[in-house]
Amino acid sequence: MMDHILSNIIFLPLIIAMVMGVVQAPVKVLRLGAFFSSVVTLFLVLWLAYHYDPHGGMQFVEQAPWIQSSGFTYFIGIDFLSLIMLLLITLLMPPLYLYMMHEKRKGYWYNMMLLQTGVTGAVLSLDLVLFYLFWETMLLPIFIMIGKYGNGLRQYNSMKIILMTILGSMSMLFSIMYLGYMYFETTGVWSFALQDLATLDFDAQTFIWLAAGFLLAFAIKIPLVGFHTWMAPAYGSAPTPAVVIMSSIMAKLGIYGIWRFGFGLFETTLIYYAPTIIVLALIGLLYYAIRAITEDNLRRMFAYSSGSHLSLIALGIFLTNIYAWSGSLYFIGTHALASAGIFLMIGLLYKRFKTVHISELGGIAGKAPKFAFFFAFFALSIAGLPGTGGFVAELLIIIGAFKTNIWIGVFTATTMLSAMVYIFWMLQRTLFGTANNTTEFSDLNLREVILLLPLVILLILTGIAPSLFTPMFEPQLSLFLQDALHAIGASK
């Protein structure tokens, strides 16, 4: 099992789903299988994290021929970036399954397992075609989950998200094909492995076009402002587990893509795009925050809040200094945990109230203190409450921004303020204030507390003891940054 540990982690959920599908497992068995797959992958990933060498670069590499005639390889490996993403995915799956416990619809469980395989594969792939395969296949479960199990204008919104994200993927596919062909032309062999394609050299103009293909895909996934029209409708329509995966994992995959493939393939060209993206991210910070303040639907509100924070992460990457980079990386983790928490809370709220509109809520704190505590905790950790991980991360990015330019720094700092505004105002209207039809409101039961507790503990740990986590990524991250800066410096 440990020989091909990464393959096991990727394909275990898929295989279990397929076996369940073939034997037509009843929903109780299916649920057990899903739990089993999520717990086993969690243990495998924890084992992996324990044996992972923070100074080692790419590890646990597996390479095998896949489609030889065109040089596709099954090439996977793990480094600090993928490890963090992998930890997040596997940590979130068991609580999500616990949340879905009473779900009777089988398709729900199948889609979640397929989704786990898709996102895990995308995070671990080092071959561009393999990455593209997982990048696209993870859309299908999301498409089905929004369209079939969602609410509101679900059919329309799921078509919208799939069309917009596929537009991005298609442009990325074009760049991948061009890179692959150019590698064939220069060396005479087909290869789509990241390390091979990174050796290619073109003139500046070609690089700009190729990078545009990738950046469009990632900008839509994050989404940067201007590419965001799918976001709020999709978050608003999607069922809770899908929203959690979308905001905690898939949006971060856009960031991951910029890091892995953007800086891996075209580090110098990204400097050409840096001003544009920094401006877009700054606009995004403010625009999304304002939309979040005015939003009445909690799901859409935290969609915008998530967009605002992801813009902050994207900004951090393009500032290319160690504070901003560590901050961004740290924020990927803490924001994933916090937004998973808050979307789960909204899901629990919806189960009780059948509404997520702030104007129809109020006075929850009096009726359900435990619920109110968890709800407030996750909301505040989204806002960057000192003592939670988000605070550390945001602070690092803001310091990085001030290092670069005082005005960027000032703008960046407004995220913390604006987040405070919408979070506190929202808390005041939902938890306190006049009680609105809360008579039937039941507090959190034991299962719900258990599923939320790990997230709370991790958020507090990341907040008060960052030194527990930083050694895992710090050495490699600074090396990576040095490489990037070196390449950029050389090109100037």
Add this chain to the structure above:
Amino acid sequence: MIEQFLYASPMATVVLGALVLMLLANSTLTLSRLNLIAVSFLGLSLILQFSLYGDKSTAFLFETIFGDTFILDDFASIFDMMFTAGAMLTLLINNDYFKSHTYFSGEYFALMLFSLFGMMMLSHAHELLTAFIALEIASLSVYALVGYHKSNKVSSEAMMKYIVLGSMTGAFFMLGTALIYGSVGSTSLTEIANYVNGNSLDNIPMLIIGATFIMLTILFKIGAVPFHSWVVDVYHGAPYPITMYMASTFKIAVFAIALRLYLVDFAPINSFWTELLQAVTILTLFGGSWLAINQSLVKRMLAGSSIVHSGYLLIALSSIGLGSKVAAPAIMFYLIAYFISAAGAFGILSFIDSQSKRQMKYEDFKGFAQRRPYMALMMSIFMLSLAGFPSTIGFLGKFYIFTSAIESGQILLAGLGILTAFISVYYYFKLIAMMYFYPSEEEQKVFPVNISTILIVMMALIVVWGGIGTTLIPYIPGADGFMEIAIEAMSSLR
């Protein structure tokens, strides 16, 4: 001499089968029995083809009598196998359809086999008049098949449209042949190739014009814009088995002759057509997308999208003209990929039609996943493959086609191809959305296990395995295996 008869036996079996079926057409045998007879003749022919594959002692069939009229190469053999397999699939998958629609009679099977014989002859033809006769044998049978539902106005209208336009383009083929004969003095492809190679392009205007006329016929037969006006109506009017046969098998047959002509014999004058072909390609891509988007009937959508798929193939065809190495295998691979996916999709439509006999609009698919979860899953797989979604064989097909365009420097065409692939996501995913996103009033139905459904399941598996199958698992070819077949076929073209 005796082994020459052996080489001719696959084609002879099909003709013999057709004649036997004609004699049996008015007997008391049921349609299922006749179908079985037709399939067993095809199976026999397929077995003969397999056993003779790669083992040819002569280059031409009956060389002492016919000269170089019929060529024997792996290229033709592989196309023969695809046609035969296509006809067999069409007959087997539609077995229920024949039983549930009263207008079918025994002659249907004879016509199918005659058209198959025409296609096989076409892939072996090494002489323009033979190619014309073969094309007309195949076409005439298909004309009759399109209008097979005699009492149905749509079907008859489709046949009229097809027969009038098709005969006119047939005349163009003859005109082209006449012009080529006028300049070369022969209609043999060997002579023509020698003549083209021996003269500079400026001295052979008549041959170029003749070859262009032939190309127009081919563009018409594959439904390229602006010769596409018949496609949607004919595909719509024809009964499902015939639509399936035309979209998957007949289209491939036209590409067989096109590849032979433009890859080998007219290769030196390909550069003359580059711009023309590129313009037609762009028109085809966008015209087809426009047609496909605007349809409310799924059958018409598939017809429109088949134009788009011709457009992708034309991209690779113009890449060949610009000297791309990967383009020819890419076309072959794409033909296999499209053949399996389209045949599967039409097969499911025909299956539904034989069960419920309704016009299949997009709306009729609402709740389909709840009524028939397995059928819906397989339909989704075929739609994903047609849309070029990764992990299906259609993705690899598109990948090779677009890479060939990049290789030949046609970045714009590759970009437009990707754009139309993106547009196609809309109309294919719309069907998936219809199937899965709406509840159904009816109960879940039992999955009927019979020959047609088993074949559909197998094709869905091939679509997925062709997309992700690896060489890691021995004895099951997967994507690499298909690519090897494609390369082998192309390398035998001389």
